[in-house]
């Protein structure tokens with residue numbers, strides 16, 4: 001059996017290595033257009049920011065290693081330029097010599113990845129405008145930055161031999177995770193960075209309040225965030241050969257010595273189109289759950305395919321390394337005759353921003369609302385990352401979405417400085433196995449004071465959500481019923497810091513004695529700092545015949561949700 005794999009990075013390299021482990025006799029050809037096989041593109045922003053100092057650290061496995069260790073015919077700087085599915089042949093072009101050769105296959109695996117979106121914005125091809133996709137991209141950016149060296153910084157007004165003005169300003173166009181990681185890394189190497197995002201929030205897979213938290217984190221660390229304004233043009237700034245000015249649709253202008261384009265990616269379907277493969281409605285190659293395309297001898301994996309959203313059943317695009325690696329492995333297994341199947345995606349992702357972590361999995365509230373799905377409830381929680389009495393505990397903000405009808409876990413988002421990825425990892429696993437919030441209540445998770453709490457934030461989320469569903473905790477959200485009476489049960493000193501206009505104040509400790517001050521014919525919304533005391537108060541009120549509800553997340557969610 002001869003298998004040719006196009007694309008030698010996440011999906012392609014995984015597929016090739018798995019194939020060899022399963023079939024020692026297969027002839028495997030791994031073809032990569034770029035100069036490197038199996039490089040860590042996820043590490044590129046950190047290499048630009050000098051966190052990963054050596055470029056060689058990004059090169060996970062070389063073509064030589066594929067040849068020596070796996071007996072794989074690995075060819076770099078070789079591009080597949082055409083496919084003839086009837087003859088089961090490919091045309092390969094040597095990038096250096098231009099020589100074109102033919103290669104036959106019994107099975108073909110396409111893992112060509114995605115292309116960066118490059119809209120026809122005037123000036124987009126000017127020197128100084130870069131994208132971050134490959135090792136050579138990162139090298140070019142670093143070389144460009146190095147033209148204004150640290151040594152020369154501050155000497156641009158010096159009239160002696162100095163001729164190079166140091167690069168100071170960076171504009172990142174697009175507030176997705178690659179854009180924001182690159183923004184942070186450019187800030188680390190001394191740039192004054194502006195992120196320009198056309199949407200009204202960064203990190204679109206998050207709900208707006210979490211997008212706002214991410215933007216706040218950037219701003220607190222000196223990165224300027226411009227929302228709701230797209231780039232209209234890039235132009236050279238006066239006589240300065242290496243300086244640009246970025247003009248947005250609103251007419252605002254930002255100086256830029258380096259511009260990073262991060263406007264998202266699109267499946268690279270060039271070869272699929274040449275082969276006449278069926279594409280899906282989202283523009284990716286249509287595959288079944290065994291990674292087979294519309295041609296039974298051609299498989300496709302990674303950023304180039306459309307996958308099933310496990311929760312909605314809808315086709316979606318998911319440009320993430322985890323799914324690409326798993327799909328590569330599954331394609332290899334299926335080619336070797338195994339009955340492996342890809343379950344689909346739920347969009348689990350994480351980003352670090354200046355020491356904070358934001359992570360998410362499953363459905364967000366925006367997508368539920370967009371689909372007109374009203375069978376859901378949400379809770380906001382602010383647990384500590386580990387036992388509060390053990391040093392170093394950090395607050396975490398979590399939003400958990402679940403079905404009102406049966407408690408099925410739908411999605412979660414979290415932000416904080418410790419343990420965020422762990423909690424979202426647990427919840428992602430729970431979603432994949434169809435868990436309910438009642439399952440979260442009962443999950444047995446690791447606990448010792450430095451690592452968590454006896455009631456881990458994941459258990460806590462389940463307990464709060466289950467309390468809501470069982471009717472123990474009637475819940476309400478901010479800004480939903482202006483006619484309700486707001487009851488603040490915090491202590492006096494807390495009110496001195498911040499209060500809510502028009503709220504009635506009765507500290508929790510006095511509530512039982514002052515019930516006659518509250519109306520029996522009006523809905524009462526109870527708040528405290530995080531909703532814990534509000535819950536206790538609501539239990540008292542409900543059992544005394546009042547129509548009381550807890551405001552989810554209390555003043556902490558107010559800070560996230562209140563209009564600014």
Ligand SMILES: Cc1cc2nc3c(=O)[nH]c(=O)nc-3n(C[C@H](O)[C@H](O)[C@H](O)COP(=O)(O)OP(=O)(O)OC[C@H]3O[C@@H](n4cnc5c(N)ncnc54)[C@H](O)[C@@H]3O)c2cc1C
Nearest residue numbers: 007009010011033042079080112113302303319320321324
């Ligand atoms: C800067 C950056 C940071 C990222 N960070 C993360 C992260 O933190 N977490 C995460 O989950 N994901 C991350 N991703 C996304 C992740 O890297 C991709 O989802 C994953 O690499 C997709 O794998 P793939 O095999 O489909 O494509 P790729 O890994 O992109 O590989 C495709 C390869 O195919 C080659 N190719 C294309 N056409 C041809 C052809 N005709 N002939 C020969 N070769 C061809 C290309 O040169 C390319 O090297 C990041 C991506 C980038 C660019």
